[in-house]
Amino acid sequence: MSRQKTNQLMIALITTIAIIVVIPVILVILFMFYNGLSALNWEFLTTAPYNGLRQGGIMPALLGTVYLTFATAIVSFPLAIAAAIYLAEYARDNRLTRAVRLAIVNLAGIPSIVYGLFGLGAFVLFMGFGTSIIAGALTLGILTLPVVISTAEEAILAVPQEFRTVSLSLGATRWQTIRYQVLPQALPGIITGIILGLGRAAGETAPILFTVAAVYLPELPKSIFDQSMALPYHLYVIATQVPGMPLSVQYGTALVLLLLVLSLTLVATIIRTNIRRHRQW
C-alpha cells in the first residue's frame, strides 16, 4: 500500500473514531429528552412526592438543590476570586506560589466522595452543624474552588499588560489598578468560572450524601441548619432504593437535573465564546 493510501486510510479512521466518540454525547441528551419529557409538567416541578416517593413531583428536591447551590456560591466565590487575584497579580514565582498551585491541582483531583468524608468529619461532626445545608454548602464550596480559581485566574491574566502599565503611570495604586482596570475587563471570564462552579455544585451527589441530603422531608428547610432534599440524591434514591418506581418519573427527574446543569454549562460556554469574539485587544 502506498504512503498516500495509508495516509488517506488513517485520516479517515481518525475522523471516524472522533465521530464515534462524540455522537453518543448527542444521543445521550436526545435519549434523555425523549424519555423524560413526557413526565415534565408544571405539577411535576411544583408538588412534593408522596406515596413512598412514587407519585407526585420533585419540588422539595429541586428547591433544595437551588438553595444548596446558592449557599455554595456564597461560601466559595469570594474566596476563589480573591485567590485568583492573588495568583494572577500578586504571587511571585517562588516556592510558596508553586505550593499554592500544587494545592489547587490536588484539590481538583480529590475524589468527590472524599470531600463528602471531609465534610462529615469537619463540618457535620467537629463543628457540630449536623446534617445541614451549611455543612453541605461548605463542602461543595471547597469542591468548586479549583474550577473557579483557575478560570478566574485565566481571565485576569488575559487582560493585557498595557492596561496595568497605563493605569499605574497615571498614579493609580496597585489595588486601584486591579479594582478599576483589571477586574472590569476580566469580569465576563470570572463569571464564566462562577457559573461552571455552580454547575459542578448542582450536579454533585457524593459530597452531599452524608452532609445534607435527606431521602424525604415533608417540609422545606427553614434555615441553613436544616437538612434538605437534593435533586441528584433524589434521583439516586428513586432509581435504586424504591421498588416499583415508575420509570417515567425517574427519567423526568434525571432530565430536570441534566437541564439544570447543562443550561449553566451552556451559559458559561456562550459567555466565553462571546468574550473571544468581541475582545478588542
Next chain:
Amino acid sequence: MEQTAPFIGSRPAAEQRHWGEWIIEKLIQVAGLSTIVIIGLIFFFLLREGLPAFFEVPLRTLLGGRWYPIENLFGLWPLLVGSLLVTAGAILIAVPLGLITAIYMGEIAPRWQREILKPLIEMLAGIPSIVLGFLGWVVLAPLIQQAGASTGLTAFTGSIILAYMSLPTIISSSEDALSAVPTEYRDGALAIGATQWQTIWRVVVPAARSGIVIAIMLGIGRAIGETMAVLMVTGNAANVPALGLGMFFQPVRTMTATIAAEMGEVANGSVHYHTLFAIGILLFVITFAINSLAGRLVGTQGKRRRSSQL
C-alpha cells in the same frame, strides 16, 4: 508562571496607599494561601477519623481478602482490586479514543468542526455522574446482560461509563500536549515529504509524549475517584475475581462505592466508621500522588495548562 510579577519597575504611589488597601491586599494573600491550608485540613480530618482503624483492625485482616463488616472483617484488598479493575478497563477504553479525538481536533478538523466538537466535549464533562450512572443502570446494564453476561452489573459496565466520564479530561489535556508541539516540527516533516499521517504519528505524537502521559495520569485520577456511577452499575460484590479476561464481567465493589453505600448506616466512632475513613485516606493518598506527579511533569514542561482556553 513566568508572568507572576506583572508590575514593571517600582510601584508608584505605594507610599500613599492607605491602610484600607493594605488590608484588602493582605486578605487577598490569605485567600491565596488558604488553598494550602484547606488541603491540609482535608488530610487532617481524614486522619483524625480514619487512623484509629489501623489500631482497631489487625493488619492481617486489613490486608486480607474478606470485606464482611458484620463479622468484623475489614479486608481492603477486594475493594482495591475492584477499583483498579474498573479504572484499568476505563483507561484501556478511554485513552486510545481520547487521544485519537484530540488528534482529530488538533491536527485534522477544520475550524468550524472544532467549534462544534469543543462545546460537545465540555457538555459531556458537565453531565452529572449520577445521570450517567442512571443511564448505565437502566440502559447499559440490561444490554450487557442480554449480551450473555450472568448479570449486567459488572466491572466492565462501570468501565464503559467511567471511560466516558474521563474522556473530557483526557481529550483536553492531550489537546494541550499536541498544541504545545511547535508548528515548525509539522512544517519540517511535511516539507521533507512526509504525509499528514506520518507527520502526526512519527513527529507530533512522539513530541507530545510527556503531555500525553500527563493526560493518562489525570484520566486515571478522575476514574479511580468516581463514585455514584460506579456505585450504581458495578454490582457491589466484594470478592476478588479470578485472574483472566472473565474478571471484567463479574460484579465488583470499589473503594468509593463502599464508602458511599455504607457510611450512611454506620454508627459514628465505630470500627466500621473508622475503616471507611481509612479507605478515604487511601483514596486521598492515591489521587494526591497521581496529581502531584502530573503537576510536577506539567511544571517541568514550563507550560501553563489550558492557558489557551480563554
